[in-house]
Amino acid sequence: MGQIELKQVTKSFGNTQVIPPLDLTIHEGEFTVFVGPSGCGKSTLLRLIAGLEDISSGHIEIDGTDATSLVPAKRGLAMVFQSYALYPHMSVRKNIAFPLKMAKMDQAEIDKRVNAAAEVLNLKDYIDRRPGQLSGGQRQRVAIGRAIVREPSAFLFDEPLSNLDAALRVGMRLEISELHKRLKTTMVYVTHDQVEAMTMADKIVVLQAGVIEQIGSPLELYRTPRNVFVAGFIGSPKMNLITGEEAAKYDAHTIGVRPEHIDVVDGEGEWNGTVGVAEHLGSDTFFHIHNTGLGEMLTVRAIGDVSLKHGDKIGLNPRKNEMHRFDAAGLRIA
Ligand SMILES: Nc1ncnc2c1ncn2[C@@H]1O[C@H](COP(=O)(O)OP(=O)(O)O)[C@@H](O)[C@H]1O
Numbered sequence: 001m002g003q004i005e006l007k008q009v010t011k012s013f014g015n016t017q018v019i020p021p022l023d024l025t026i027h028e029g030e031f032t033v034f035v036g037p038s039g040c041g042k043s044t045l046l047r048l049i050a051g052l053e054d055i056s057s058g059h060i061e062i063d064g065t066d067a068t069s070l071v072p073a074k075r076g077l078a079m080v081f082q083s084y085a086l087y088p089h090m091s092v093r094k095n096i097a098f099p100l101k102m103a104k105m106d107q108a109e110i111d112k113r114v115n116a117a118a119e120v121l122n123l124k125d126y127i128d129r130r131p132g133q134l135s136g137g138q139r140q141r142v143a144i145g146r147a148i149v150r151e152p153s154a155f156l157f158d159e160p161l162s163n164l165d166a167a168l169r170v171g172m173r174l175e176i177s178e179l180h181k182r183l184k185t186t187m188v189y190v191t192h193d194q195v196e197a198m199t200m201a202d203k204i205v206v207l208q209a210g211v212i213e214q215i216g217s218p219l220e221l222y223r224t225p226r227n228v229f230v231a232g233f234i235g236s237p238k239m240n241l242i243t244g245e246e247a248a249k250y251d252a253h254t255i256g257v258r259p260e261h262i263d264v265v266d267g268e269g270e271w272n273g274t275v276g277v278a279e280h281l282g283s284d285t286f287f288h289i290h291n292t293g294l295g296e297m298l299t300v301r302a303i304g305d306v307s308l309k310h311g312d313k314i315g316l317n318p319r320k321n322e323m324h325r326f327d328a329a330g331l332r333i334a
């Protein structure tokens, strides 16, 4: 259960087509992340799957059955909304039970499902509290609990962590990943944050302007981005992309080297420049380097604390075997 297939799906708002014909298979049990810049159509795509928006053309199949014209409630999917959608006057128990009450489910079955959800989400000690008496992370768990009790064939998440502060976001990210490992239910998760995508996904779908740029595991996208867009989007800090004479040396229009694939050397290197900003994180040092003659500012990651500072000369050797090459159309050269 939980295989979702999009076949030649399009979506237009008025005369504006935001999703050109799109094919995509989300496999049973997979954690799939849609990632891309703001406005690229991630939420629209998720809402089409949920049935909250009608598709303009094409078909959506869920577990082999045409679901194109099914209302959301009949699709067997659960959308997880942000925690502020909780009812403030209801206890955690009542909030979680709410969709089952609405469906007029038998009380004994409701209790069973709510207790099981509270157990899996570590909410048992808070079950009689109201949302106002919970932390942000606990509230988010209640929102997820409300989806779990419906026993959906897939969970759909639309940027559920974007309102949380950075530390909480990292914690919840782990919790949702753990939950997926335990439930093994299909999850489709939308985010603009490529770090979230990289850390959570089995499979990442990179979108730009409604078009799928690449589908792959996090490491497939990291190692073999199929075009310049994916190369620049996946990875933090960003891959250095260099055009012009230097790229021509490698028979490419653009060469790409990740910051972690450029070594800082003593004295002169193959590339040389001056340090603009040095970011000392302790575990790593990020250098932003000017005056390399390569046309772009370079970002370089050195392991540990390297004591070069603003204005210092720096010599660099890019690792040739880690270099990516792209043609004039921006496509990867094998
Ligand atoms: N209801 C709507 N009416 C008109 N345009 C919309 C509507 N919803 C989304 N759009 C447009 O569709 C595009 C994709 O939006 P969206 O799916 O929300 O992007 P994302 O979630 O990736 O930020 C945007 O250009 C947005 O302005």
Ligand SMILES: [Mg+2]
Pocket (backbone or CB within 6 Å): 042, 043, 044
């Ligand atoms: Mg969105």
